[in-house]
Amino acid sequence: MTNTPRAARFLALASSALAFCGAATASPQSAVELAQQGDDPAWAITEGLTTEIGPRQAATEAEAAARRWALARLAAMGFANVREEQFMMPTWVRGDEEASLTGPFQPQKLHIAALGNSASTGPKGIEGEIVYFASYDALLAAPDAMVKGKIVFIDHQMKAAQDGSGYGQYGRARFTGPNAAAKKGAIATVIRSIGTDNHRVPHTGGTNFEKGVKPIPAGALSNPDADQLVRQWRRVTATPVAGGASPGALRLKLLLTPQNLGQQHSGNIIAEVPGSDPAASPVIIACHLDSWDLATGAIDDAAGCGIITAAAKHVMTAGQPRRTIRLLWAGAEEVGVFGGKAYFEAHGKEKHAVAMESDFGADRVWRVDFKLPDSAKSLADRISAAVAPFGVTRGKYPASGGADVGALIEAGVPAVDLQQDGTRYFDLHHTADDTLDKVDPAQLRQNVVAWTAVLAILANSSDAELP
């Protein structure tokens, strides 16, 4: 009921926006009407996948169950060529995880999550002295002697940002912090979660060790737990926190017992809306089916699969597009983009007109970015005009695509990005809190409307515009 006035306004705006579009106006308009007013397959997919399957870690039975679920759901929705393409991948799984500050103050438990590829402490755990670094760069600058035999803690000051900027810079503490610490002789690494919330839910995620570097145990503390460690560190050192100096003896006990299971099966799910022109190259749209194991992966990335699939469904229902639309529900994105790489190995030599991906949550689309050939100038203008009524601004910088279509884009496939509002994203990303209640149905629908408008235009674009 509450959506009715908004839907009506969307429709009126969309009609006026589309009135001056040069090409394929009938189909986009009717697809967008369906997206605005019909049922909401995006919600149904997000709710269904997170409820009936839940966490879907790559190459586990849960991910296999999710693939079976996806095959059945996509076939039931009327997509063509629904299939699974399996691949093998190295598989790491979480074990027990406990951490405690053990001195010099009253012992206290901390909330920790092992990072993907962390080594095990063994079942008895380890205990050691903490050495504090205010940043990843401070760790890099430290002499080995400061680190050797100790547990490295890496702090940072990441803040929420609409475009998610900060993840790349601050994320280095997770991506390669443990590797840097291991090379200097640390016995373990604990980082402040790469996250912007203040809940006791640590943010997991993959870390990577160079060839030749022996992995060490590596975990992330929740922000409140990292705060506590820092307060104790400040008392122990009795000076303002500065990078690295460790005159005191703040001690941490750590138990992490993850396992490497060797090569296991994962797979991509592919489905299509066949285009009317078999000679035209397809539009590929992607999301990822796997999630981290700590939650049901509602925003990362069940919602993405819901959004792209709903848009394709609306375009299909409104009338057959000229180009084939290929949906890629990639497997094993979180743990190293194994699905995206497998897709590229299998299909990288085929022609693709353009690639898109939805993998930044479920909040509203606020900007559209392009990386298109010169021939597509008018196409970009039409897309910008089509999404403007939904509050989407044209960006100034090139589209970069998502992880699962990254190899394609690097190989030259054009890209369009519908950038989602990431202000809340790193409150939830890779935590136990990534659950369905965090998805706002109104914003999810706005994603679908914007995606439908763009997809309808792309799928009906001419061969002169896109290769």
Added chain:
Amino acid sequence: MTNTPRAARFLALASSALAFCGAATASPQSAVELAQQGDDPAWAITEGLTTEIGPRQAATEAEAAARRWALARLAAMGFANVREEQFMMPTWVRGDEEASLTGPFQPQKLHIAALGNSASTGPKGIEGEIVYFASYDALLAAPDAMVKGKIVFIDHQMKAAQDGSGYGQYGRARFTGPNAAAKKGAIATVIRSIGTDNHRVPHTGGTNFEKGVKPIPAGALSNPDADQLVRQWRRVTATPVAGGASPGALRLKLLLTPQNLGQQHSGNIIAEVPGSDPAASPVIIACHLDSWDLATGAIDDAAGCGIITAAAKHVMTAGQPRRTIRLLWAGAEEVGVFGGKAYFEAHGKEKHAVAMESDFGADRVWRVDFKLPDSAKSLADRISAAVAPFGVTRGKYPASGGADVGALIEAGVPAVDLQQDGTRYFDLHHTADDTLDKVDPAQLRQNVVAWTAVLAILANSSDAELP
């Protein structure tokens, strides 16, 4: 720096408010000035206790460490008669805790916390069929046959409220829901956390079994986990959720291994500001030193101890009050108000002029309530006028006091309540999220200012006003 304009405004308002107060204007005013402009012992206590001690479960070594910390801190602050009064109490401690939805869908882990006094499932856990109840009242109304041999789930619809109303009504699911289920033959009870947040942090708290009822395992799921259970329940029953009917077979596996440790030591900490008139009855102000074990108990109730102690310190510094101010940092509130009862047993027959307690978080005081003798009408008016400049409204209903002074008030001791804004309180209450970062220093200081104003007036009230 940012507090300076606010402090100046407070001071100006306080001065004008106090200009028309009939009694003891000099002392209250200077105490309030100290509270507004001096250092902030409330923050120092809250930060120190939560950082250096952390969780402080009643009758454990952590609570004993907290008592030692409290004795040292209160003595260092210049209070008199700082002492510990020990008592014995039955002691329950948490063990391992795991829960999973095991069918008919893909198995999924849930976040659960055992409720205080829960029985153990044994180290192998139990598995059973869930029967859903929309409320505690629905459980009470159900026939035994619907419950026997099953795991009862109790849902509810608690929403945040400024005055915390809802806790009493919805809280029955926790207080006595497991007892009601046990009497009907349930093998375990799982409730939706009595909380208003949407994070994966379950809310613990005590539950009680009647004499003669054998305790069963009892735990609380976080709200997102309860949502998940309810969505699966709806699918299994394939009808709108209605109280109790269980045609399906939604299964839960539960592992809770708490232990009863028998009688253990706890204790109250008492400190005083000696009054100038030894014949005058004291003002008693209370908080509780213990916390639940899942977090550092910043809002419940380190902040309360910070607030009452800071107010007493400011009154003491401003000049000796006529009445003695007695601070009670009670032990063992969370698990059954054992400290409050022990205080009453030891001191209930002494005269007390009036009782106050701070135990509802650290957000601003918004209302003052009174339960005073007729002789204190002018006193109540003076207090209302003194706190009005700080945004505190006079309430219409009688003060009820806090748990630790409850026995005193029931025995006829007058009470003044400075009601705190509880809108956020049940987002955090009894969860792992009750950590220092949730305390807003500006609102904490407003508490201290309001408390200081009230305490200065009460401690200088006449024998004609208070007994």
